[in-house]
Amino acid sequence: MKVSAIITLKKDVLDPQGKVIHQTLDGMGFKDVNEVRQGKYFEIDVKENDPQKAQKIVEDMCNKLLANLVIENYKIIEIQ
């Protein structure tokens, strides 16, 4: 199954890249932006046909490597 996960910085962690992107968007004329937060997206093809088991495997990966839980949250957004 293909599992998609996104990893985002927690709310109270400074995101300097997001800030710069926001400023650049502002300079380009996109004036309606409140905030930009940058994150990471993973597509992981696991050798598992059961969606629940596949999700568990990727959650385990997120906990142990893909995310640093001191500063980041993860969310499984799609399993197909």
Add this chain to the structure above:
Amino acid sequence: MKSAVITFPGSNCDRDMHVALNKFGFKNRMVWHNDNELPKSDLVVLPGGFSYGDYLRCGSMASKSKIMQSVINFAKSGGLVMGICNGFQILVESGLVPGVLLRNKYLEFICKNVFVKIDNKDNPYFKNLDKEVFEFHIAHNEGNYFCTNDQLKEIEDNNQVAIYYCNDNGKTEEKFNPNGSLKNIAGIFNKEKNVLGMMPHPERMIDESLSGEDGSIFFKNLLNNIK
């Protein structure tokens, strides 16, 4: 005294550290990241560099490499483990010291000499140092120390802050903070103070004609402390 420096793919301060340790009387051995066992050592150093090209998060891949299980066991049994720069990033990723190192506040790679304050001397690294302000070199893109409020309280209650950024008089104000680090933190101990992570490079300050000698003071003192 025996030391071991771990080389990861992308380490680039490993040989500088080897030279520094040998210069001040350690018998140093280089250890490859894919080895399982550490040689018998009084000190293990995780050097600076860009292990695994800083992929995913700096230090995250190296923290899962084979040798790290031995390094973690060595640290848990009270052995001295010091991580410099990328080595500090590997220490936080392996959970040996609390917190994380974020991208520098102004998104610049910083490469310059800075002053740091070392006033926490109740530990094997800094015991008996007779000065507080050192001039060290920093070279990093992700040195912006961050931790949660709960972690910060614990770190401060346990006196785990090892090094602060400061000016030449030892003032630790925000304007002397090069990278946005929480509370000007440049280095952190674990709770037991046998593990030290720091962004500055003492190994780049061991030759008067090339740089300065504040690193020499640090290494000489370290050797005397663990003799």
